[in-house]
Amino acid sequence: MLVFSDFFTDNKNEWSVRDSKEVLLAVEDGCYVFEHKRSEGNWLSWCGTRADWSRDFRLHVILEKVSGVNDYGYGVVWSLKDADHFYSFLISGDGHYRIDACDNNEWTTLQDWTKTPLVHPGDAVNWLSVVRQGEELRFYINDQLADTKPASAFEKAFGSAVGFYLNRQMRVRVHAVWLGQGEGLGGAPEAIEVPDDDSLEKVLAELHTLIGLGHIKQEVQTLVNFLTVQTERKKRGLSTIPLSLHMVLTGPPGTGKTTIARLVGRIYRHLGFLQKGHVVETDRAGLVAGYIGQTALKTDEQVKKALGGILFIDEAYALEPEGATFADFGQEAIDTLLKRMEDYRDQFAVVIAGYTDEMERFLESNPGVRSRFSRYFYFDHFSPEELLAIFEKFAADAGYRLTPDARLAVESTIRQAHAARDRSFGNARFCRNLFEDIVAEQANRIAHSDMTALSDADLQLITLEDIPNAAADIARLNTKRSLN
Incomplete structure (x- = not known):
């Protein structure tokens, strides 16, 4: 993020x-x-x-x-x-x-x-x-x-x-x-593997249980339908449309871009377009080194890890900072990646992601990159109702429940944050951070109680008393100034 x-x-x-x-x-x-x-x-x-x-x-x-x-x-x-x-x-x-x-x-x-x-x-x-x-x-x-x-x-x-x-x-x-x-x-990228018992039906079921993302779900379903028809045409010896598995995901943070990339990897595998469907997640730090020649080796290493699956590059525009007037090894990573996309055609897919404006600038300044990508998914901020549902899912998955007053306070906090949002607003990550801070406040409230006297319900309950401090911490912003 x-x-x-x-x-x-x-x-x-x-x-x-x-x-x-x-x-x-x-x-x-x-x-x-x-x-x-x-x-x-x-x-x-x-x-x-x-x-x-x-x-x-x-x-x-x-x-x-x-x-x-x-x-x-x-x-x-x-x-x-x-x-x-x-x-x-x-x-x-x-x-x-x-x-x-x-x-x-x-x-x-x-x-x-x-x-x-x-x-x-x-x-x-x-x-x-x-x-x-x-x-x-x-x-x-x-x-x-x-x-x-x-x-x-x-x-x-x-x-x-x-x-x-x-x-x-x-x-x-x-x-x-x-x-x-x-x-x-900051660490070495780890491959997100496809479960052994996975199936296309399971992937699509997961897709449609995601909160929000209505138009993204439709686009992914359209992609599945298109790939399915092309596969059937190929089986029957009919002509097929040349395919590019690479895609661009743009939008604010915390809106599901990484989740969708992982689902797409599994879809590609089940439809026979990729052998493994795993996802290797990386960014500039995982691709760029500090000396001539080392960046190509570092980028090659990540590409090889991704063979059979997807190489997911977050904040891809950081490979070429806007207005840079100096030699930068990010361009070496771009050149190496483009060559490997040609060398290993049909053996892996590249998914690049980031803010919409920065990604558009990055693609405009690199025609060779833009020409490799023909599929674009545009993500938007979640609505307040969707954010509340995401928060409640975090709580339910962790075994917590809210009193009616606490739920209203969380909803109010989310609506205030959503109304004041800028493009860096964290969406689902905001909800996770809010939930974690509220759980910490709940722990502070009950930690000095006689634990043996507390029921399971007491340990699971979030009350109105647990909300205000977390909301204040999330909302704070530092002033901007300079001083000698």
């Missing part, structure tokens, strides 16, 4: 903009320009997000040092509350990196300046990534692992903002920043 992104084609996220004797902050030419004009001290600029740092996440930034000193740091900050509370991952022009925590303006060095060949030295473009997976945080420089730290070292969630840090005189251009949140981020 994409929580936050900015490619700086405009200032829609309201980054601080100013020009003084001390600092320059500007959005221009598809970049956020950040210049520290003083010979001492540091500058921060940040923007609020809806991140939950206690969950798995991946944070990527593309920074270009344009000029200035090489022996001081610049980089990314996250979990930021204000100028006195944040974590930082910095590099320097002379090829070092460091990791720090700033708590109430008291600095704790988690990794002191360390020399590394991973940094592109001097005035150059560098990719920095911070990835949480389970109980550890991984720090990448130019898509190569530089360091790993226990997540316990970052247990204080100061705030939800992300931003950039400059120390002393230098000028940096930020080309892009994006933050993903959810399970299974």
Whole structure:
């Protein structure tokens, strides 16, 4: 799930903009320009997000040092509350990196300046990534692992903002920043296998039990009907229409794109178009490496895992950031993928997914990619009624039930969130997060009771008392500003 992104084609996220004797902050030419004009001290600029740092996440930034000193740091900050509370991952022009925590303006060095060949030295473009997976945080420089730290070292969630840090005189251009949140981020892609007792009838039954997605269900059923007829024509020796199994799924997060990709893989298998029908899920981090030649090998590895099934690429537009004016290995991944789609024709399918506007921009700028995809599924936000039904399914599946007052409070929370939604609204993921927070509140309510006196019904019941704190936590947004 994409929580936050900015490619700086405009200032829609309201980054601080100013020009003084001390600092320059500007959005221009598809970049956020950040210049520290003083010979001492540091500058921060940040923007609020809806991140939950206690969950798995991946944070990527593309920074270009344009000029200035090489022996001081610049980089990314996250979990930021204000100028006195944040974590930082910095590099320097002379090829070092460091990791720090700033708590109430008291600095704790988690990794002191360390020399590394991973940094592109001097005035150059560098990719920095911070990835949480389970109980550890991984720090990448130019898509190569530089360091790993226990997540316990970052247990204080100061705030939800992300931003950039400059120390002393230098000028940096930020080309892009994006933050993903959810399970299974940052690790090697795992194949989602097809159950042994699976059948086309089971797949279609699962499809039609999904909440909402009415037009998507119709399109998938149309796809099944088309493939079934083509298969029968082939059996009878009749001419068939050339098929492309590749597809594009666009829309906001949490609307079922990954679920549909998994169902389509199983459909392809049962209709004889793919041998296995499994799904290998990946993104830019799973395809791109930091040096010439390595990206092709990395992309090939994922393609080979997907042979017989589907390669699902989430946030595919990140392979080619908008407005990038520098050499980027994402294009190498695209070129390799296109070649393998030709080399392994009919042996696997590629499904790419992401926000509608970004995916359209990505396809427009890559005619070779667009020509490989002829089937498009467009997903929309769930309605409030559908979101309530999704929440109730989460509760029922976990063995919980709501009192009538609690149900009304959840419905009100969902309607308020839906009314205030932007394109990053998490839909089903919002409901899951809300449910998890409410369950935590319920546990706080009953934890000090005499457990032996509680019935099973007591342990399963969610009451009105469990709702307000979860709703407030979900709804909060950080302010956006900068401070030296």
